[in-house]
Amino acid sequence: MNAEVFIRKLEAFGPISEDDQLYLSRMRLECRRIAAGKPFIKSGDILGHVHILLDGFACRYKVLGSGRRQISAFILPGDFCDAHSLILKAADHSITTLCDCAVAYVARDKLAEMLERPGIAKALLFSSLIEESILREWIGNLGQRNAVQKMAHLFCEMYFRMKIVGLVTNNSFELPLSQAELGDTLGLSLVHTNKSLRKLREQNLLTFRSGKLHVLDIAGLEKVCQFSSTYLHLEGGRPSG
Amino acid sequence: MNAEVFIRKLEAFGPISEDDQLYLSRMRLECRRIAAGKPFIKSGDILGHVHILLDGFACRYKVLGSGRRQISAFILPGDFCDAHSLILKAADHSITTLCDCAVAYVARDKLAEMLERPGIAKALLFSSLIEESILREWIGNLGQRNAVQKMAHLFCEMYFRMKIVGLVTNNSFELPLSQAELGDTLGLSLVHTNKSLRKLREQNLLTFRSGKLHVLDIAGLEKVCQFSSTYLHLEGGRPSG
DNA sequence: CGGAACTTTGAGTCACTTCAATCGGTGTGG
DNA sequence: CCACACCGATTGAAGTGACTCAAAGTTCCG
Numbered sequence: 001m002n003a004e005v006f007i008r009k010l011e012a013f014g015p016i017s018e019d020d021q022l023y024l025s026r027m028r029l030e031c032r033r034i035a036a037g038k039p040f041i042k043s044g045d046i047l048g049h050v051h052i053l054l055d056g057f058a059c060r061y062k063v064l065g066s067g068r069r070q071i072s073a074f075i076l077p078g079d080f081c082d083a084h085s086l087i088l089k090a091a092d093h094s095i096t097t098l099c100d101c102a103v104a105y106v107a108r109d110k111l112a113e114m115l116e117r118p119g120i121a122k123a124l125l126f127s128s129l130i131e132e133s134i135l136r137e138w139i140g141n142l143g144q145r146n147a148v149q150k151m152a153h154l155f156c157e158m159y160f161r162m163k164i165v166g167l168v169t170n171n172s173f174e175l176p177l178s179q180a181e182l183g184d185t186l187g188l189s190l191v192h193t194n195k196s197l198r199k200l201r202e203q204n205l206l207t208f209r210s211g212k213l214h215v216l217d218i219a220g221l222e223k224v225c226q227f228s229s230t231y232l233h234l235e236g237g238r239p240s241g
Numbered sequence: 242m243n244a245e246v247f248i249r250k251l252e253a254f255g256p257i258s259e260d261d262q263l264y265l266s267r268m269r270l271e272c273r274r275i276a277a278g279k280p281f282i283k284s285g286d287i288l289g290h291v292h293i294l295l296d297g298f299a300c301r302y303k304v305l306g307s308g309r310r311q312i313s314a315f316i317l318p319g320d321f322c323d324a325h326s327l328i329l330k331a332a333d334h335s336i337t338t339l340c341d342c343a344v345a346y347v348a349r350d351k352l353a354e355m356l357e358r359p360g361i362a363k364a365l366l367f368s369s370l371i372e373e374s375i376l377r378e379w380i381g382n383l384g385q386r387n388a389v390q391k392m393a394h395l396f397c398e399m400y401f402r403m404k405i406v407g408l409v410t411n412n413s414f415e416l417p418l419s420q421a422e423l424g425d426t427l428g429l430s431l432v433h434t435n436k437s438l439r440k441l442r443e444q445n446l447l448t449f450r451s452g453k454l455h456v457l458d459i460a461g462l463e464k465v466c467q468f469s470s471t472y473l474h475l476e477g478g479r480p481s482g
Numbered sequence: 483c484g485g486a487a488c489t490t491t492g493a494g495t496c497a498c499t500t501c502a503a504t505c506g507g508t509g510t511g512g
Numbered sequence: 513c514c515a516c517a518c519c520g521a522t523t524g525a526a527g528t529g530a531c532t533c534a535a536a537g538t539t540c541c542g
Contacts, residue, residue, distance in 0.1 A: 060377065062377070062378075062381050064381060065469075068385040070384045072380045072381065083366075083370060084373065086366075086367065086370065087254070088474055090471075092374055092377075092471055092474075117359070118359050121363055122356050125365055125366045126327065126328045129324060129325045129327065132372055132373055132376060133333055135377065136301065136303070136313040136334060136376065137303075138380055139311060139313045139376065140303050140305060140311040143425075143427070144305050144310075144311050144428060145305070145307075146530090147529075178488060178489090179488075179490095180488080187383065187385060188530075189531055191490090191491085191531075191533095192530050192531070194491085195491090210488095210540095230331075233329055387497070387498090419520065420521065420522095429499095430498070432498085432500080432501095432522090433497085433498055433499070435522060435523085436498090436523090439522085484541105485540100485541090486539105486540090486541090488540095489536100489537075490535100490536080490538085491534105491535085491537090492535090493532105493534090494531100494534105495531080495532075495533100496528105496529105496530090497528100497530080497531085498528090498529080499527080500527075500528095501526085501527095502525085503522100503525105504524100505521080505523095508519085509516105509517090510516085510517085
């Protein structure tokens with residue numbers, strides 16, 4: 001398995017020089033398959049290497065002292081799982097697969113070496129800035145919208161993000177989440193998650209069954225939560241820098 | 242006005258070479274004072290330069306379609322206000338001062354030049370990773386805690402962040418927020434913000450009046466929300482990289 | 483066929499919201 | 513020096529969105 005998905009991802013943030021590309025592709029990445037539902041990074045883990053998701057779907061989460069769980073991000077192919085381990089020896093949150101995944105391993109000193117290349121460091125910085133932007137939007141989502149709106153917003157976001165990586169077919173895509181996990185993402189109880197989902201279904205906006213989301217009316221869904229995709233920075237058009 | 246606050250901030254993320262320091266200090270930064278309560282970056286603005294807060298207190302926020310406002314971050318001296326404008330021509334959120342501030346301006350092409358230096362690019366990446374970490378914690382805060390716990394958590398965070406930059410005296414510090422702004426940060430109505438604040442006060446944990454927070458019992462406050470400061474990455478100890 | 487995990491639904495309760503009014507401090511003009 | 517306006521803080525009361533508890537229905541898999 002090679003670093004192609006990863007290189008493509010970096011390129012989305014700006015031109016990667018031929019030299020850098022060569023460097024990355026020559027870097028043999030160790031790769032492993034991980035089964036669905038396996039928390040492969042746990043809060044507190046000391047990490048000797050950094051993970052890149054090559055295939056599948058994963059999420060970041062924290063379990064608070066109260067035992068409640070909050071999912072704070074979804075990880076798509078090409079994404080770094082734990083760039084943050086660059087600065088902290090121990091992981092400050094956990095990561096679990098949500099379906100069968102392929103994950104590449106980069107030794108930490110290898111990563112340090114990568115960062116000496118301005119082109120790569122810049123691409124990682126940009127990638128981190130977009131993640132920040134998504135996190136800020138989630139904060140607004142959790143703080144200011146009601147249950148149905150929150151859910152519509154999450155589905156809109158995932159629709160656009162999956163679409164851009166080519167994973168949407170006939171307006172539907174794999175979103176391998178249980179309703180409990182959906183609730184942990186939106187800060188809702190399981191029961192209320194179920195009832196909010198029903199409302200969206202009854203408005204003929206979507207169906208969501210066995211980990212597959214089918215969007216019937218994306219315009220309607222966007223309207224429910226006043227969705228605007230600018231925060232996803234999809235166009236890929238960058239100014240200078 | 243020079244870039245000292247900024248250099249000190251970068252140094253917190255790892256050694257900055259003498260050459261880089263010289264480069265930064267030689268860079269004459271244009272600096273302006275901005276009065277309290279002035280939104281100096283507005284969502285949609287096309288930015289020709291990047292801002293660094295040198296002195297004061299500011300916040301990021303978004304106004305949703307519904308008119309509701311969400312504050313998504315507080316900006317302290319030394320922080321970049323809009324590193325994200327590196328990747329997007331237009332700002333995707335607004336920033337306002339919360340008290341009188343001093344702000345430095347860096348032309349965008351100057352910043353692009355800075356990023357060609359691996360040491361600086363790395364420091365900015367690290368800074369961005371820590372911001373991400375804080376955003377993730379806020380997501381957990383908004384999603385999983387009740388009003389009183391949320392508020393306690395925010396106060397704990399600000400206590401530690403202000404302390405590390407030397408702005409805490411006698412367990413109290415300037416937090417120039419109205420209760421309405423506090424509510425917009427925590428996703429609470431003004432009325433409930435006031436009532437939650439009262440509960441914390443009645444437990445003799447703190448006082449909060451005219452933009453000044455006095456922490457009477459930090460251990461008690463931490464206990465209310467099960468606060469753990471690891472996500473702030475305060476120690477500054479970094480592994481390789 | 484049995485069990486586990488997930489989904490669905492109903493009922494009662496509570497945290498938080500909205501509406502509405504008052505109170506206090508501060509600045510301004512007469 | 514007082515009257516007035518303004519803004520933020522405070523409080524009470526009523527409404528509601530989301531929660532918890534409880535139970536039954538479904539789907540999937542060994």
